[in-house]
Every structure is written in structure tokens, then in C-alpha cells.
Amino acid sequence: MYSFRKSFFPTPEEEAEMCRAAIKLHEEQIGDCSTCVNLDRSMEPGFVTDYGGCRMGKAFFAEKACGLVDHVCDGYTEERGLVEWAEARLAELA
Numbered sequence: 110m111y112s113f114r115k116s117f118f119p120t121p122e123e124e125a126e127m128c129r130a131a132i133k134l135h136e137e138q139i140g141d142c143s144t145c146v147n148l149d150r151s152m153e154p155g156f157v158t159d160y161g162g163c164r165m166g167k168a169f170f171a172e173k174a175c176g177l178v179d180h181v182c183d184g185y186t187e188e189r190g191l192v193e194w195a196e197a198r199l200a201e202l203a
Contacts, residue, residue, distance in 0.1 A: 125202045128195040135192045140181070142174045146188040 115123050138144045142163065151161040163170040165184040172178040 121202050125199055128199040128202070131195045132192055132199075135195075139187060140185065142170065142182075144188055145182070145184075146186045147184055148188070 119127065135144055142148050142160070145163075147164040149162045149164050151159040153159050160171070160174040163184075167173075167182060167184060169178055169180050169182075173180050173182070
């Protein structure tokens with residue numbers, strides 16, 4: 110069940126749980142467009158199927174982002190900014 114309080118005012122335990130979940134999700138998606146520095150995220154509100162685009166202009170982006178092809182991209186570079194923030198925040202909460 111969705112909790113407004115948990116989303117905006119989490120307890121330290123809940124925030125640590127969310128950080129661990131974000132780190133785990135990132136680790137599961139390494140190699141996917143969602144963890145690449147070249148992902149140009151969509152800024153369109155409400156369009157859950159809009160995955161953005163590839164800054165390198167890779168033609169297979171849409172198929173890869175939707176999980177239709179399992180292509181190893183030569184332009185992939187892991188984006189670690191958010192996961193590093195989550196790891197640092199988790200250390201603060203410990």
C-alpha cells in the first residue's frame with residue numbers, strides 16, 4: 110500500500126531500506142540503458158512508456174530499452190552518481 114508519509118517523511122529504517130532497494134535495482138540493471146551515462150531521460154510527465162533517448166544516437170535504443178533485444182552496446186558507460194549517493198546516505202544512516 111502506498112504511504113504518503115513514507116515517501117516524503119521516511120523513518121531512518123525506511124530510508125535505509127529504500128537506499129538498499131535502489132542499489133540492488135541498479136546492480137541488476139548494469140549493462141542496461143537505464144544505468145548508462147548516455148541515457149537522455151524523458152522529461153515528459155505522465156508518459157510511462159517514454160524511455161527517453163540515447164545521446165549517442167544508437168539505432169537499437171528503443172528495442173533495447175523495451176527489452177526486445179539483448180544487445181551489448183559499445184557506448185555503454187555506467188552512471189554511478191545516484192548509486193554512490195545512496196551508498197553514502199546508507200553509511201550516514203548506519
